[in-house]
Amino acid sequence: MAVSLHLAQQPDADALLSRSPLAALVGMLLDQQVPMEWAFTGPLTIVQRLGGSDLDAREIAGYDPEAFAALLAAKPAVHRYPGSMAKRVQQLCQYLVEHYDGDAAAVWRDAADGKELLARLTALPGFGAQKSQIFLALLGKQFGVRPAGWRAAAGPYGEEGCHRSVADITGPESLSQVRAYKQQAKAAAKAAKAAKKA
Incomplete structure (x- = not known):
């Protein structure tokens, strides 16, 4: 199945995510405490700084940790917390090498x-x-x-026709719908917290 992701909202970064299972996993790993587009552009930035054309789990797993952290911290940084995220990306790749022979797609194949x-x-x-x-x-x-049973295992994110997460983003329009949903969810959580205090 040809995959065409639109998570970075940037053609080269999205092309990498679409063809590289490892890039998709790394993008998902980076997707916290930063805007989604920043997180999912991260894998392309890492590839470019490593001087390759694709992410390689073995290469990242064996990279000098300090040098890899510096690679992610170089401006523009790959993440708001480049040091801790560099460590997590390496841990992910080490796990993939150890358990799946470095093949990210083997996790779900x-x-x-x-x-x-x-x-x-x-x-x-x-x-x-x-x-x-x-x-x-x-x-x-x-x-x-x-x-x-994949939809049930994915919980509310697996529902058809919903706009809850990156799983539902296929372009600018659905991105806006997901953003709106997240803002509503945040506002509802805030209101519930305030009601508890009252």
């Missing part, structure tokens, strides 16, 4: 069902329950990775 796929994603360094469900929804909705 032969998962028996949605439950197993979710367990595999949750086991990845830096992937908590919510991040794993969102990535599982992204795999199902945009990569065509749909083992039995």
Whole structure:
């Protein structure tokens, strides 16, 4: 299945995410405490600074940690917290080398069902329950990775026709809808907190 992601909202970065399973995983890992486009442009920035054409889990796993942190911290930084994120990206790649021979797509290629796929994603360094469900929804909705029960395993993010997360972004319009949903959710959480205090 040809994949065409629009998460970085930048053609070269989106092309890398679409063709490289590792880039998609790294982008998802970086997607916290920074705007989504910044996070998903990160894999392309890393590739360019490493001087290659694609991300290589073995290369990143074996890279000198201080040098890799400096690579992510160079301006413009890959993330607001380049040091801690460099460490997480390396941990992710080391895990992939150890458990999947460096092949990121192997994480989902032969998962028996949605439950197993979710367990595999949750086991990845830096992937908590919510991040794993969102990535599982992204795999199902945009990569065509749909083992039995994938929607249920992805929880609310797997629902058809919703605009909750990066899994639902296919262009500028859906990006606006996801942003609006997140703002509403934030406002609702704030209101609930204020009501508790009252």
